[in-house]
Amino acid sequence: MSEKQQSLSDFTKYENMFLDLKNKNRFSRLGRAFSTNSSRYFYDTGTGKVFQINDNVYNVLRCLSATDDFNKLYELDMSSSELFESLKEIEQTVKNENILLALPVETMACSEKDYIEKSLQSLKQLELEVTERCNLRCKYCVYQEGQGAFRNFGENDMSLDTAKKAIDLLALRSDDEVNISFYGGEPLLRFDLIKQCISYCNDKFSNKTVYYNMTTNCTLMTPEIAGYLASVDNFTITVSLDGPECIHDKNRVFINGTGSFDKTINGLKNLIIAYGDNASKRININTVIENPEHEIFDEIQGFFNNAEWLPKGIGFSNSYVATGDVDSEYLGVDTEEDRAVLNKFEESNGDIDPLTDWSMNLLTSEKYTLENNPLISKDSIDKELSYIHKRILVDEPMKFYSMNGCCVPGARRLYVTVNGDFMICEKMGPSPYIGNVDEGINIAEIKKHYINDFINEATKYCNDCWAINLCSLCYMNCFDKDGIHISYRHSTCTSNRWILEKDLIKYHEIMETDPTSLNYLNEFTLS
Numbered sequence: 001m002s003e004k005q006q007s008l009s010d011f012t013k014y015e016n017m018f019l020d021l022k023n024k025n026r027f028s029r030l031g032r033a034f035s036t037n038s039s040r041y042f043y044d045t046g047t048g049k050v051f052q053i054n055d056n057v058y059n060v061l062r063c064l065s066a067t068d069d070f071n072k073l074y075e076l077d078m079s080s081s082e083l084f085e086s087l088k089e090i091e092q093t094v095k096n097e098n099i100l101l102a103l104p105v106e107t108m109a110c111s112e113k114d115y116i117e118k119s120l121q122s123l124k125q126l127e128l129e130v131t132e133r134c135n136l137r138c139k140y141c142v143y144q145e146g147q148g149a150f151r152n153f154g155e156n157d158m159s160l161d162t163a164k165k166a167i168d169l170l171a172l173r174s175d176d177e178v179n180i181s182f183y184g185g186e187p188l189l190r191f192d193l194i195k196q197c198i199s200y201c202n203d204k205f206s207n208k209t210v211y212y213n214m215t216t217n218c219t220l221m222t223p224e225i226a227g228y229l230a231s232v233d234n235f236t237i238t239v240s241l242d243g244p245e246c247i248h249d250k251n252r253v254f255i256n257g258t259g260s261f262d263k264t265i266n267g268l269k270n271l272i273i274a275y276g277d278n279a280s281k282r283i284n285i286n287t288v289i290e291n292p293e294h295e296i297f298d299e300i301q302g303f304f305n306n307a308e309w310l311p312k313g314i315g316f317s318n319s320y321v322a323t324g325d326v327d328s329e330y331l332g333v334d335t336e337e338d339r340a341v342l343n344k345f346e347e348s349n350g351d352i353d354p355l356t357d358w359s360m361n362l363l364t365s366e367k368y369t370l371e372n373n374p375l376i377s378k379d380s381i382d383k384e385l386s387y388i389h390k391r392i393l394v395d396e397p398m399k400f401y402s403m404n405g406c407c408v409p410g411a412r413r414l415y416v417t418v419n420g421d422f423m424i425c426e427k428m429g430p431s432p433y434i435g436n437v438d439e440g441i442n443i444a445e446i447k448k449h450y451i452n453d454f455i456n457e458a459t460k461y462c463n464d465c466w467a468i469n470l471c472s473l474c475y476m477n478c479f480d481k482d483g484i485h486i487s488y489r490h491s492t493c494t495s496n497r498w499i500l501e502k503d504l505i506k507y508h509e510i511m512e513t514d515p516t517s518l519n520y521l522n523e524f525t526l527s
Helices: 003-022 055-067 070-075 080-097 115-119 160-173 187-204 223-231 245-251 261-282 294-306 336-347 354-363 378-389 443-462 490-513 515-523
Strands: 031-035 040-044 050-053 125-129 177-183 209-216 235-240 283-289 315-320 413-416
Touching (some): 003 070, 003 080, 031 490, 040 055, 040 490, 050 055, 055 080, 115 443, 125 160, 160 177, 160 187, 160 413, 177 187, 187 209, 187 223, 223 235, 223 261, 245 261, 245 294, 283 294, 294 354, 354 490, 378 490, 378 515
Parallel strands (some): 125 177, 209 235, 283 315
Antiparallel strands (some): 031 040, 040 050
């Protein structure tokens, strides 16, 4: 056999290997080759393993993922011998490490019989929508016209009878520790009901530990209210504060249009005084990002850094302005159309997650460290790095796939509307109810809408995706009032994959320079 014939035979063997690995699906679903400033890596979908690879192997894997065509390898700028050695190295790693063997996604969730029923035996968190009313009219609030995924501002309040029925259900289905959240509207408009609920809980849960929490705009936080809340064991409060007055008052206004900054700050100070030494442990600040520019982040961070009255170590969280659910076209993963969208993200210099880009620039300086990170983005940075640090990592490909970041509806948490209807959580817009305080949790509705219908739709697209075992997307952007509406999620999936690849890059850049700085993630709990 001539050298040329031998070469053709060898490459035919590797083409057949490529076709076998694809298994009639896209090659891109099997993993992701990515690059830091100094090294090349490959993340394997099935096992979660990450390997450092050379430039030629990187180019081969990227080409196969992008084109799904083995013959496109011959167009790469490398010699036949370099291509052959790269394919040989991939072949050996497949055999030795069980990579590129992720099973097709045919179904999701646990295969254990009666899994839903068993999960519903233990309810962990109850969220009570004590009122639809709010004394503010924040311009970016989801509860208004233009935000089709949510209701408009409402005028209804929850009755004590409804609250008691919900608490009774929690008492029946909970373990030794329970969590109760008060939600609105602005929950302090129903401070009377909050006190009544806590009094009722003292009787119902005398043998259990109860953790309370509430998100408030803090404008109604008097010294008396703050004193009461501070007297309740395990009561955590999240205060909505967007930064300095000029930024906060741009959107967070009263019904008459005036800014709420002064009253929010006054209420927050009342809270800090009342909580005393426990303030940094029991008070968090949430900032909504409307203008995602680095200069704005600097201004917000500078405000909190210079607020000497803020307790040291107080927690921060943040979110971008929500835009409601929008139908979008499914582009596939690593198709030409999908890559065009991702390239647009790249060209916009981090347009999808600008706060993280800003944060990582600061965290590579000597001023801040990951573990002692005082930035407003700390919570989101910790979560993003944890998705990689605590990823599924096994020797052989997983035999089944979880439902992304979806919980079991009615098990982890239960959201109770002012009317006593049950929803999955406060982040969901209109979607099928899963019961009510009079009839209890409706298992049939859960199985139909949030298990069977979700799995049937999600598997069509998740089977195409290399990030399925890193994905934390939940039921948000998947439903309307009638049921599953998966086209709401297509654009979110595209941006989520982009963010997860950036997270892989960030994580491994840190591993290259200061791996011990990630040790704190061993104790970090994803909530």
